[in-house]
Amino acid sequence: xxxxxxxxxxxxxxxxxxxxxxxxxxxxxxxxxxxxxxxxxxxxxxxxxxxxxxxxxxxxxxxxxxxxxxxxxxxxxxxxxxxxxxxxxxxxxxxxxxxxxxxxxxxxxxxxxxxxxxxxxx
Numbered sequence: 066x067x068x069x070x071x072x073x074x075x076x077x078x079x080x081x082x083x084x085x086x087x088x089x090x091x092x093x094x095x096x097x098x099x100x101x102x103x104x105x106x107x108x109x110x111x112x113x114x115x116x117x118x119x120x121x122x123x124x125x126x127x128x129x130x131x132x133x134x135x136x137x138x139x140x141x142x143x144x145x146x147x148x149x150x151x152x153x154x155x156x157x158x159x160x161x162x163x164x165x166x167x168x169x170x171x172x173x174x175x176x177x178x179x180x181x182x183x184x185x186x187x
Contacts, residue, residue: 072099075170080122083107085115093145095121100164102133102151110146111135119150121163129163130156 074097081093081103088109096104098121111117113135121129133150141147155163 072101073171074099074104075167077170079124081105082120082122084118085111088115096147098163098167100152100160100167102136102149104139104147105150106141106143106145106147108145110138111148113137116153117150119152123162123166127159127162129159129166131159131163 077095077098079095079098081095082090083093083105084090088111091107091109093105093107096106098104103119103121105119115135116132117135118132119130121131123129131152132154133152135148136151137149139147139149
């Protein structure tokens, strides 16, 4: 879990489908996700402020679908292009789904941290 300016970001690698009328559809991966945006790795270069549609595959039976824009490009040594994306709007119910998924990730991290602390104290 990482804290940056804005919402708390969670280090989560999810498959994603990114689309834009001019650049087409590409498959991507997230590196971290928050309620307000994500860091994604894509195989093509986008200009800053490009609006994109994103479908996040959270590993559950549902997808999180939203629209966002490229807010910044970051260095990436793993191949592809790394972009900070700011979410603008979600499909109905999908913002709650994302919130629930991130809350579950936070709960699991909390439980793991407490188990590690208890095992060290023992």
